[in-house]
Amino acid sequence: MKLELASPAVFQEKHVPHDASLIGMSALVHSLNVEAPVRKPACVSSQRIKQIKKDTGNWWIFDSKYAVEKTVDAHLVFALRHEDLDLLVLKRIFMAIPEQELAAYVRSAPTGPLVRRIWFLYEYLTEKVLDVPDSGKVSNVDLLDGDQYFVTSGMVSTRHRVRNNLLGTRRFCPVIRRTKTLNTFIEKQLSLRAQSILNKVSPLLIARAASFLLLADTQASFAIEGERLPINTRERWLKAVQQVGKHPLNKEELNRLQSILMGDYRFINTGLRNDFVFLGKRTIDNEALPEFIGARPQDLDDLIDGLTEANSIMGESSLDAVLQAAAIAFGFVYIHPFDDGNGRLHRCLIHHTLAEKKFSPSGLVFPVSSVMLKWIDQYRTVLQSHSSPLMNFIQWVSTMRGNVEVRNDTADLYRYFDCTDAAEFLYRCVEETVEKDVPQEIDYLKRHDKAMQQIMDTVEMPNRMAENFIMFMRQNDWKPPKKRRRDEFGKLIDEEVEKLQAIVQAAFDGFDVSK
Secondary structure (H helix, E strand, O other): OEOOOOOOOEEOOEEOOOOEEEEOHHHHHHHOOOOOOOOOOEEEEOOOOOOOEEEOOOOEEEOHHHOOOOEHHHHHHHHHHHOOOOHHHHHHHHHHOOHHHHHHHHHHOOOOHHHHHHHHHHHHHHOOOOOOOOOOOOOOEEOOOOOOEOOOOOEEEOOOOEEEOOOOEOOEEEEOEOOHHHHHHHHOOHHHHHHHHHOOOOHHHHHHHHHHHHHHHHHHHHHHOOOOOOHHHHHHHHHHHHOOOOOOOOHHHHHHHHHHHHOOOOOOOOOOOOOOOEEEEEOOOOOEEEEEEOOOHHHHHHHHHHHHHHHHHHHOOOOOHHHHHHHHHHHHHHHOOOOOOHHHHHHHHHHHHHHHOOOOOOOOOOOHHHHHHHOHHHHHHHHHHHHHHHHHHOOEEEOOOOOEEEOOOOHHHHHEEEOHHHHHHHHHHHHHHHHHHHHHHHHHHHHHHHHHHHHHHHOOOOHHHHHHHHHHHHHOOOOOOHHHHHOOOOOOOHHHHHHHHHHHHHHOOOOOOOO
């Protein structure tokens, strides 16, 4: 099939580089009028360049020797060979190609490995069967190259002789590229590193550290949402997080966790929402100004079933736990299936996966929400880098009630996504908790216990009073606050205060309270 391809000056709001023309997915999307975001479009230069391809940030520019014929199959082959896999774009390209054109291409080389991969992806994603006989007795090929992507063991399609090693199904399927950063993180074996740290301290100290870390994660998760944390709400979050990983993840478990997190049902609907949802602001006239719109309510059942099915596929494979946690948690928050609590449950699902795959030590929650709060700008960038491009392909109107209504089919926008950046970010958060937060909390408790023992040996006082003395000194740059000195500690003589101050300062010498 020939392409009518006059390369545009601008493609999806990005200026096409000088002396270059669209190639691969961007060429197909442009020429076939496909509605899908090409996140990193490719073009081919009319000149020779020093590298095989050059990364400009917005574009991949390929050397002129990579130019291909102006046909659908030539650009498809280029996309599969040289571009990152994008299931959303591929599916919509396939839907725009006449079946007989693609069938003719497959029949021209039915045993070729790349042709069979294209053939399999077409039938798998579109659920259409081409008028092509089965491939017959040929060697099996993997759909994805395990050196370039994280994959599962998969099942072989006997029709195509292609091993489907995707991380999910046609209903929900993230893709995670095998980057140098992720390979390095996995090689660090942070789960074993965390366990080795805990093996050096007593079970009682571990339990105390776990309690403090869980509380810190709880407070941070609500702070990320800009919400206050009432006592009853905090207790519900603690209850939810303490139960993660104990039950299989399915629609019922998600509903149960949401009901625990929300508590008061008077003002929200429980279970999957029945209305549209958006994140953003409203005008003074109550018109919606969305920055992101969640999946349509009529698509939620299928999307969530797909998400939990993908979670089972990944869980039964050898896929790294942090990668699975990123795929499920970020996939969930993009779908945004509930009326409220999606952000908190998104972070709760991280804990669920790490606990279910026994990545986090028993009884310990890595306070990833605390790190996300500390790195809030990076966290938002990761979320928005995926969600923002989708908005150009969602047709919506504002409703009288200040909500939105989506007018086009958007389910595929939430089914398929590249989770690589989110996985790298989450792994950085996990590393921060293992290498800094957990050791620091244990170190603090050791110093605290040493100070408490010496305080009690110096002055006989209630435990709570000694605890407060340490706390107030920590809050006041390791000096007793003057007002507290007159009030809570007014019965201490100056010599005693000086001794207690010296004890606390010595115990916490070198401890960075700002971390």
